[in-house]
Amino acid sequence: MTTLIRNGRIIDPANKRDEVGDLYIVDGRVSEAPDEKREKTEMIDAAGLIVSPGLIDLHVHFREPGFGWKETIESGARAAAAGGFTTVVCMPNTSPVADSPSTIAWIKDRATEVACVNVLPSGAISRNLAGEELAPIGSLAQAGVVAITDDGHCVQNNELMRRAVEYARMVGVPVLDHCQDYNLVANGLVHEGYWSTLLGLPGWPAAGEEAIVARNVLLAEFCDHRIHCQHISAAGSVRLLREARARGVKVSGEVCPHHIALTDESIQNFDTDFKMNPPLRTQRDIEALLEGIADGTVDILASDHAPHAKFEKEVEFDRAPFGIVGLETEFGLFIDLLVHKHKTIGLPRLIEMLTLNPARLLNLEAGSLSLGVTADVTLIDPELEWTVDASRFESASRNTPFDGWKLKGRAVRTIVAGKTVWQL
Amino acid sequence: MNSATPRWTRKDLLGLRELSAEEINLVLETADAFKQVGTRDVKKVPALQGKTLINLFVEPSTRTRTSFELAAKRLSADIVNISAAASSLTKGETLKDTARVLEANHADIIVLRHGSAGAPQFLATRISASIINAGDGAHEHPTQGLLDLYTIREKRGSVAGLHVAIIGDILFSRVARSNIFALLKMGARVTLVGPSTLVPRDFEQLGVTVSHKLDEVLPTADVVNLLRIQHERQRKEYFPGIGEYIRLFGLTKKRAELLKPDCLIMHPGPVNRGVEIDSELADGPRSVILDQVTNGLAVRMAVLYLCAGVARP
Numbered sequence: 082m083t084t085l086i087r088n089g090r091i092i093d094p095a096n097k098r099d100e101v102g103d104l105y106i107v108d109g110r111v112s113e114a115p116d117e118k119r120e121k122t123e124m125i126d127a128a129g130l131i132v133s134p135g136l137i138d139l140h141v142h143f144r145e146p147g148f149g150w151k152e153t154i155e156s157g158a159r160a161a162a163a164g165g166f167t168t169v170v171c172m173p174n175t176s177p178v179a180d181s182p183s184t185i186a187w188i189k190d191r192a193t194e195v196a197c198v199n200v201l202p203s204g205a206i207s208r209n210l211a212g213e214e215l216a217p218i219g220s221l222a223q224a225g226v227v228a229i230t231d232d233g234h235c236v237q238n239n240e241l242m243r244r245a246v247e248y249a250r251m252v253g254v255p256v257l258d259h260c261q262d263y264n265l266v267a268n269g270l271v272h273e274g275y276w277s278t279l280l281g282l283p284g285w286p287a288a289g290e291e292a293i294v295a296r297n298v299l300l301a302e303f304c305d306h307r308i309h310c311q312h313i314s315a316a317g318s319v320r321l322l323r324e325a326r327a328r329g330v331k332v333s334g335e336v337c338p339h340h341i342a343l344t345d346e347s348i349q350n351f352d353t354d355f356k357m358n359p360p361l362r363t364q365r366d367i368e369a370l371l372e373g374i375a376d377g378t379v380d381i382l383a384s385d386h387a388p389h390a391k392f393e394k395e396v397e398f399d400r401a402p403f404g405i406v407g408l409e410t411e412f413g414l415f416i417d418l419l420v421h422k423h424k425t426i427g428l429p430r431l432i433e434m435l436t437l438n439p440a441r442l443l444n445l446e447a448g449s450l451s452l453g454v455t456a457d458v459t460l461i462d463p464e465l466e467w468t469v470d471a472s473r474f475e476s477a478s479r480n481t482p483f484d485g486w487k488l489k490g491r492a493v494r495t496i497v498a499g500k501t502v503w504q505l
Numbered sequence: 506m507n508s509a510t511p512r513w514t515r516k517d518l519l520g521l522r523e524l525s526a527e528e529i530n531l532v533l534e535t536a537d538a539f540k541q542v543g544t545r546d547v548k549k550v551p552a553l554q555g556k557t558l559i560n561l562f563v564e565p566s567t568r569t570r571t572s573f574e575l576a577a578k579r580l581s582a583d584i585v586n587i588s589a590a591a592s593s594l595t596k597g598e599t600l601k602d603t604a605r606v607l608e609a610n611h612a613d614i615i616v617l618r619h620g621s622a623g624a625p626q627f628l629a630t631r632i633s634a635s636i637i638n639a640g641d642g643a644h645e646h647p648t649q650g651l652l653d654l655y656t657i658r659e660k661r662g663s664v665a666g667l668h669v670a671i672i673g674d675i676l677f678s679r680v681a682r683s684n685i686f687a688l689l690k691m692g693a694r695v696t697l698v699g700p701s702t703l704v705p706r707d708f709e710q711l712g713v714t715v716s717h718k719l720d721e722v723l724p725t726a727d728v729v730n731l732l733r734i735q736h737e738r739q740r741k742e743y744f745p746g747i748g749e750y751i752r753l754f755g756l757t758k759k760r761a762e763l764l765k766p767d768c769l770i771m772h773p774g775p776v777n778r779g780v781e782i783d784s785e786l787a788d789g790p791r792s793v794i795l796d797q798v799t800n801g802l803a804v805r806m807a808v809l810y811l812c813a814g815v816a817r818p
Contacts, residue, residue, distance in 0.1 A: 273707070274707055275707060275710045277707075278705070278707040278708055278710065278711065279522070279682070279711065280622055280623070280644055281622045281641075281642055281643030281644035281645070281677075281679060281682055282622050282623075282642075282643075282644075350623075350626060351622070351623030351626050351627060392599070395599075395601060396599055396600065396601070396627075397600055397619070397621035397623065397624045397627060398621060398622060398623045398624075398627075399621045399622070399642070400621060
């Protein structure tokens with residue numbers, strides 16, 4: 082089987098390529114132009130479109146095993162495809178927690194059976210995400226996790242975290258960390274500042290994130306191993322990462338769309354679709370995140386796709402779970418905000434942050450259009466104006482604050498191993 | 506009411522932040538009429554005859570619930586009290602479902618006391634009955650704010666230009682927030698006083714002054730409103746202990762000497778005698794604590810009447 086993607090602007094940061102041209106896929110792999118005689122060639126006209134390596138989101142919650150009413154590996158993968166993502170990394174806060182090789186094996190089997198994109202598991206840092214003893218990180222690595230994280234939770238014991246990082250270094254997996262100091266944050270729900278004061282909602286101070294980012298900087302340096310700070314939201318976190326990375330410390334950070342699209346002002350009607358962890362913060366924080374993206378301090382973008390059912394979200398603000406779905410709005414928001422609106426970065430950099438950089442962090446082959454690699458490709462219309470319609474999401478959940486938003490730019494076709502799994 | 510009087514168009518009373526000064530004045534003026542009713546031999550009027558009011562108190566309360574119950578009875582409404590312990594909420598029913606069940610029973614008014622900030626907003630957008638906020642988490646307690654305003658206005662003629670000191674646990678206080686929103690709208694100057702942990706600087710963004718030195722504030726205050734120190738529910742990080750609190754922020758007899766002779770002493774209750782306020786001061790001539798209770802009845806009658814007693818557009 083041969084596919085020819087014609088006349089697209091091929092942006093492949095791994096090979097420093099940015100040119101209009103043709104991309105051939107032969108038997109699921111990126112290929113040279115085949116012999117003229119090959120008969121069955123699928124032609125895809127990509128004129129006016131970007132031809133990108135398949136997008137990677139290293140931070141999603143697909144809720145299986147255990148919470149299939151929120152999302153399944155199947156529905157989550159469809160949501161990923163509809164958002165232009167060909168590879169996602171699912172977080173281990175399932176039931177049971179992904180802290181054993183058997184659960185990892187189950188997730189991988191399930192993904193092979195039902196997922197239309199590559200669904201890669203991460204494993205827990207600590208057993209049952211309890212932060213008390215190490216999960217069997219070596220066995221998890223052998224079972225195929227691409228990273229370890231206690232996402233949704235945060236190891237508070239610095240000594241345990243140190244050992245986890247040392248151990249992860251031995252087995253060659255990066256450590257991803259949800260940065261939240263439990264004492265500083267306590268029962269915090271929203272950014273501590275003007276709106277928390279006005280609304281009488283418990284504050285989640287920026288220092289609660291920054292304290293753990295600082296801890297991670299120290300441990301990454303001490304253990305000489307990569308710690309990646311998930312969904313950073315605060316200006317101080319960017320400053321800490323910038324300073325540490327300038328010194329060559331193996332620490333990095335990711336930013337989610339909602340943290341640059343919305344401020345804490347959005348919570349004033351107590352709408353739980355604006356409740357996420359870490360919380361929406363201030364305009365000043367948004368500006369710092371944008372600066373971090375512009376200067377390379379932040380080099381990875383992610384969604385923190387966190388589906389919850391309507392009946393779970395439609396409760397009192399403090400009783401609702403944290404999180405929003407993100408896969409189907411992620412790329413549209415990033416290109417709209419970062420490329421079109423704020424002009425923070427250009428398209429090649431945006432694509433690099435959603436392909437090559439997460440691939441490098443996780444040691445994946447994906448993320449490039451090099452000859453011979455599995456042909457995961459995303460076609461993007463950077464100028465397409467569209468309106469978010471949550472009722473048409475592929476995800477099993479609808480908890481988004483972006484319903485009705487008008488965005489410019491979106492993925493229009495998602496190709497996994499040479500096969501189109503979704504198109505607009 | 507003359508034609509210049511603004512019309513009340515709200516079905517709900519969720520908070521004082523969204524009310525205009527005109528709307529607040531309308532409630533206070535309506536309360537004047539109902540206060541007069543309370544002095545008659547027959548204290549009942551038919552304003553809510555045939556209406557059903559549910560007191561849905563998901564968080565315990567005695568004085569607010571009683572006040573609403575009496576207010577509703579004096580307006581001739583039929584009333585049912587539901588407390589959290591006796592409701593399906595303890596069986597895992599959601600607030601939305603509980604409220605829909607009440608609505609299916611043709612409740613016209615739901616008076617909601619709830620531990621979660623925003624719970625009244627949540628209900629108001631989902632059911633058609635009038636929602637009256639009787640206190641939501643640390644957010645608002647609008648009828649308390651209104652009865653405090655009413656009492657100040659009654660004793661001093663007007664609220665505008667007065668200096669009101671609110672003292673104590675501001676951070677966790679819905680009474681403080683409703684008072685701040687309303688007092689500023691009505692032209693008062695507001696100073697918050699208390700330990701820095703319970704009166705964080707963020708409050709200055711609301712347009713008030715924050716002070717941690719009570720003795721410097723008392724001499725210029727026209728009203729001191731003492732809030733209950735809820736030491737039973739506070740984690741110890743907020744202040745070292747009651748003894749130190751009294752030393753720094755308690756309204757002792759000695760401190761009261763700094764007050765103007767006509768300064769009003771207010772407290773939403775229940776009072777911790779000897780903590781926020783010296784016991785004798787709470788009963789003294791400047792104390793209007795019991796006037797607040799009496800006025801609470803009139804103000805709540807006014808609120809129920811305005812939200813549910815007259816035809817709404």
